[in-house]
Amino acid sequence: MPELPEVETTRRGLVPHVVGRRIRDVVVRNARLRWPIPRDLRRRLRGEEVLAIRRRGKYLLFDCRHGHLLIHLGMSGRISLVAEGAAPRSHDHFDLQLEGGRTLRLTDPRRFGAVLWLDSPAEDHPLLRGLGLEPFEAEFTARALRERAGGRRVAVKQFLMNSRVVTGIGNIYASEALHEARVHPERSVARITPKRWELVAAAIRGTLERAIAAGGTTLRDFASAEGKPGYFQHEFAVYGREGKPCKRCGARIRASRQGQRSTFFCPRCQR
């Protein structure tokens, strides 16, 4: 489910209810996620105060005095704030009971998500250390993208989805941003001019910004921490629109596959 806009929407929904509160207790109903939830997590978290909630790529980091709780939503994960004592439903694997009567609850049918404890500094953890450019940081520029593309021939869509290059862009927003930039997803990064990199960088930021403003994308069951669905799916230019007219030029949107993932693009205005 969640790419950068959905994770950021989740983060923003959590901040007012979680930051500054202490963790009263932790419930692990099923520890078997992408990696096992650490057995000592409850001991580590009880009594800790959540000082801040940060996002790095698609990872959420809950900063505490003695370390950091890391949550990744994988493909199907969702975080909701529920009333303390609310009955768990299926796939509700993890609860963080907060002081003040609310519980942060992780639901994840496919269990590709993760809940881990990181020592400080969190950036030194193997999962975070190798991550690439953050789209809303100043270092994210056309030049930086071009430098990272240097000497490579990979297709631009797969390049943008590589978290060692850029973080936060998944299958939906890669297709959408490339349509906005008018660049064909199969184009090799070796054949993208500096001018085109400018378009790509701007389109990534623009697309992600609009998606965050729309509260993310809800295809099946994504919802913010407060339970509100996203609306960006109504703004899709290409994703899931195979055979429908391009909103810019009217040509039929095409679908293909790249690296076992579906890709959508306009064969006329993306070159």
Place this chain on the structure above:
DNA sequence: CCGGACGCCTGTCGGC
């Protein structure tokens, strides 16, 4: 180093 394929899971949908 790079690029590509695989596997981890459950749920849903389309075709027969």
Place this chain on the structure above:
DNA sequence: TGCCGACAGGCGTCCG
């Protein structure tokens, strides 16, 4: 109706 394969918002790991 039931069954079966394909596919779904991610990503670490392995292999050539």
